[in-house]
Amino acid sequence: MALSTSSAITLNINGEKHSLPVDHRTTLLDALRERLDLTGTKKGCDQGQCGACTVLIDGRRAVSCLQLAVASEGREITTIEGVAAEGEGLHPVQQAFLDLDGYQCGYCTPGQICSAIAVIEEHAAGWPSAATTDVRPEAGVPELSADEIRERMSGNLCRCGAYVSIVQAVAQAAAAETEGTEAVA
Ligand code: FES
Numbered sequence: 656m657a658l659s660t661s662s663a664i665t666l667n668i669n670g671e672k673h674s675l676p677v678d679h680r681t682t683l684l685d686a687l688r689e690r691l692d693l694t695g696t697k698k699g700c701d702q703g704q705c706g707a708c709t710v711l712i713d714g715r716r717a718v719s720c721l722q723l724a725v726a727s728e729g730r731e732i733t734t735i736e737g738v739a740a741e742g743e744g745l746h747p748v749q750q751a752f753l754d755l756d757g758y759q760c761g762y763c764t765p766g767q768i769c770s771a772i773a774v775i776e777e778h779a780a781g782w783p784s785a786a787t788t789d790v791r792p793e794a795g796v797p798e799l800s801a802d803e804i805r806e807r808m809s810g811n812l813c814r815c816g817a818y819v820s821i822v823q824a825v826a827q828a829a830a831a832e833t834e835g836t837e838a839v840a
Pocket residue numbers: 697698699700701702703704705706707708709718719720721
């Protein structure tokens with residue numbers, strides 16, 4: 656008996672269930688863009704190197720070009736179309752990118768914003784990065800300095816070079832979220 660090369664799956668995306676048949680080789684990125692018309696998630700390199708396709712899976716960032724759609728069943732997927740809470744305007748990270756002009760062509764922006772949302776949560780949870788100088792538990796949560804933001808966002812490339820504004824936007828969103836204040840790195 657020939658093995659089947661496709662399956663009917665149901666994906667939970669931005670709080671909505673989508674049922675579709677997919678070839679087992681279909682990436683989550685292609686399923687989003689080509690099958691479900693969720694084109695906010697961008698395809699850059701298609702090799703896991705640029706971060707343009709970053710989405711949140713169960714709240715953690717993932718490059719959707721390296722994730723198979725069939726392996727995404729049962730997970731909570733959030734794309735740029737779903738980061739803002741219903742009826743509450745833009746997500747604070749989206750607003751910060753807007754306020755501080757964290758984009759030029761905007762191609763990398765959906766992935767940058769998804770990454771930044773997770774970066775702020777990872778930092779608030781005390782996760783160290785390669786830029787963290789003191790990783791002892793008693794050192795507590797490191798300051799979210801420009802160096803920390805650059806390191807934590809380093810998987811997201813921007814060909815326009817809007818990095819300075821992106822770092823400022825992440826810093827502002829993090830400060831607004833944790834302290835209710837605005838700060839620029
Ligand atoms: S398109 Fe996925 S990392 Fe570049």
